[in-house]
Amino acid sequence: MRNTISARRLGAASMALIAALTLAACGNDDPENTAEPSSAQSADAPDTHSNEEVGLTVTGQWAKAADSGMTAAFGTIANDSDEPVTITGVDSPASEDMQLHETVTGENGTSTMQEKEGGFTIQPGEELNLEPGGNHLMFMDLSCSLLAGDDIDLTLQTEDGHGMSFEAPIRDYQGAQENYDPSAEESGSVEDGEDHSGHGTEGTDHSEGDMEGMDHSEHGGSSESSMDMGMGDPAQDSLPSCSE
Amino acid sequence: MTADRKGPGSGRKNLLTRRNALIGGATATAGAAAAVGIDTVRRGGLPGGGGNPQVEDASSTAPLAEARVGFHGERQAGVVTPAPAYGNFIAVDLREDVGRADLRRMLKVLSADAADLAEGLPPIADQEPELTEIPANLTVTVGFGERVFDVVDPSAKPGWLKPLPAFEQIDRLREEYSDGDLLLQICSDDRMTLAHAQRLLLKGLRGFGTVRWVQEGFRNASGSLKEGTTMRNLFGQVDGTINPTTEDSSMDDVVYGLMDGLEPWAPGGTSLVIRRIHMNLDTWDEADAPGREDAVGRKLSNGAPLTGEREEDPADLSATTPLGFHVIADYAHIRRATATTPQERILRRPYNYDLPVSAAGGLAGKGADSGGVSESGLIFASYQADPVKQFLPIQRRLAELDMLNMWTVPIGSCVFAIPPGCSPGGFVGDFLFEG
Structure with missing residues (x-):
């Protein structure tokens, strides 16, 4: 957590530096300009230890808390290398089935999530934003609970066989409730909610009248029904914490 | 590119x-x-x-746009920090089933979010990141009630951490302004910033407990007063004279327990007592200036003691009138509040409150704690190393006799331990989890 936070806090500065560097790299070989980004990257070292090998920098990463079923992780992935990098997959100890997802607008105007065919290719010097309502890393079936305040390990797999691991802090989050479409070809046939509002506690007690109850009751109308479909019975026992 | x-x-x-x-x-x-x-x-x-x-x-x-108070350090911000214009105090009741690991996670999120907000940066998953851009001296200060220690580390619980004894002569305490398991004090010179910070932090706490109460306070706007000017309360009195100061050792001594006879419950830790004081502005209106000054022992114009010329002049409690009465009356607030031991001092950092009213009219009666066209008072926030040794004796004397009690009614009361600050990468209270 310590490394993750410090890296994150430097994220804005380093991203700006990287942006500046990219410009410099395109335009000239000024040694002063090449010195700055290397210091920025060393500051980000905890998240970029695979940087040279993979050529990627991850900043602002986080995952949405959930006690079972599906959830998602977000962040910004920058390609610092001179070559295009294609992310073909993602792994986490929290879910055996993880997917790279994009959000698309269907013919009926509703946005749905679907697996990104061929993965995400990031051109040199460009970055990929993973964010609620857009592209994201999808946990398809949690094997343990992601609890707010914990961190979860994620590993990006690239086309050339490399892996880049990083920790993502977990937060309770009420957004990211896009409809999930398991089949890109059959858009709209099945709509599962992605939402599984975060649990505060490590226990499995779902007593009424506490904040857990409030969490569920807060979901209005459609999101509530999609939640029910997505995570099944909201009263089902939560899985043990991924950190246990 | x-x-x-x-x-x-x-x-x-x-x-x-x-x-x-x-x-x-x-x-x-x-x-x-x-x-x-x-x-x-x-x-x-x-x-x-x-x-x-x-x-x-x-x-x-935009002078406040870049005004920041860092979150990290050996002591939490928001105590000796000059008080910004707005201060909200929020008590949280923790869930019955909350455990040690839960509180660790809760405090990690709370600390990380507070640190980002203080820097003017959006915390993780902030859905209104634009509202964080102007910190305007934002501080978030975390306090622990008994419950936090009971769950995390009972052996670390300060002996004084419990409700103050009842002051039956004056108290009319309401549950909605009293007690709580966890305290957030959020201060900023920008009410927008404060509102967003409060919303964001409470979203992070939602999984761990419920909001017990919120007390919203204000002072003069930023830029209205010269730095270091003592605030006034809604009675028009200068309120907070003779505070300890960081210009000498008195702040360390009084607030952080670094003097003989006091001991910090944790290095860099202190305590916060909040007394919500209803002020009956209607019966106060019946008192003319001489009576008002007599009740307190200070001049309304500049806060000088009735025996002096300037606010900072020491009060001469032995001075008498030609008729032989004390110039500062036996029942005057400042006489009754005067320290009787070197330890008996507190840091006062109060905020005014002035609630909206509806269907309100007429005059509040004598001794009433509501009524009339106003719902006003003081969020009396007092910081000291040991509330029992420092705050309680003063409060006892004031409960016994203080002319101001004619117009004031305590309607809320709570005591919290303020843990030390944390370092970047740590979280408030992390030292309690090391055992």
Whole structure:
């Protein structure tokens, strides 16, 4: 957590530096300009230890808390290398089935999530934003609970066989409730909610009248029904914490 | 190329870039460079981007936009920090089933979010990141009630951490303004900033407990008073004279227990007592200036003791009138509040409150704690190393006799332990989890 936070806090500065560097790299070989980004990257070292090998920098990463079923992780992935990098997959100890997802607008105007065919290719010097309502890393079936305040390990797999691991802090989050479409070809046939509002506690007690109850009751109308479909019975026992 | 890199995301880079655009960065290149400059300045003047005149432009046009109080340190911010214009106090009741690991997670999120907010940066998953850009001296101070210690580390619980004894002569305490398991004190010179910070932090706490009460307070606007001016309460009195100060050792001594006869419950830790004091402005209106000054023992004009000329003059409690009465009356507030031991001092950092009313009219009667066209009072916030040794004796004397009790009614009361600050990467209270 310590490394993750410090890296994150430097994220804005380093991203700006990287942006500046990219410009410099395109335009000239000024040694002063090449010195700055290397210091920025060393500051980000905890998240970029695979940087040279993979050529990627991850900043602002986080995952949405959930006690079972599906959830998602977000962040910004920058390609610092001179070559295009294609992310073909993602792994986490929290879910055996993880997917790279994009959000698309269907013919009926509703946005749905679907697996990104061929993965995400990031051109040199460009970055990929993973964010609620857009592209994201999808946990398809949690094997343990992601609890707010914990961190979860994620590993990006690239086309050339490399892996880049990083920790993502977990937060309770009420957004990211896009409809999930398991089949890109059959858009709209099945709509599962992605939402599984975060649990505060490590226990499995779902007593009424506490904040857990409030969490569920807060979901209005459609999101509530999609939640029910997505995570099944909201009263089902939560899985043990991924950190246990 | 920079433009190509801009995604649709809400990343910090975009925020910085947008802010820079407002300042006047015209090209993409200048934008990136200026963003580095701003960020560098914000982090304490690291080399590489300093001296950017655009940054100065920003602060001269919006003095609070860059006003920051760092979150991390040996002591929490928001105690000796000069009080910003707005202060909200929020008590949280923790869930019955909350465990040690839960509180660890809760405090990690709370601390990380508070640190980001203090820097003017959006915390993780902030859905209104634009509202964090102006910290305006935002501070978030965390207090622990008994429950936190019971769950995390009972052996660390300070002996004084419990409700104050009842003061039956004066108290009319209401549950909605009393007690609680966890306290958030959020202060800022910008009410917008405070509202967003409060919302964001409470979202993070929602999984762990319920909001027990919120007390919203205010002082003079930033820029209204010269720095260091003692505030006034809604009775018009100068309120908070003879506070300990960081200009000598008195703040360390009194608030952090570094003097003989006191002991900090944890190094860098202190305590907070909040007394919500209803002020009956209607019966106060019946008192004319001489009576008001007599009740307190200070001049209304400048807060000077009735035996002196300036606010900072020491009160001469032995001075008598030609008729032989004490100039500062036996029942005067400042006589009754005067310390009887070197330890009996407190840091007062109060906020006024003035609630909206509806269907309100007439006059509040004598001794009433509501009524009339106002619902006003004081959130009396007192910081000291040991409330039992320092706060309680003063409060006992005031409960026994204080002319101000004619117009005031305590309607809320709570005591919290204020843990030390934390370092970057740590969290408030982390030391309690080491055992």
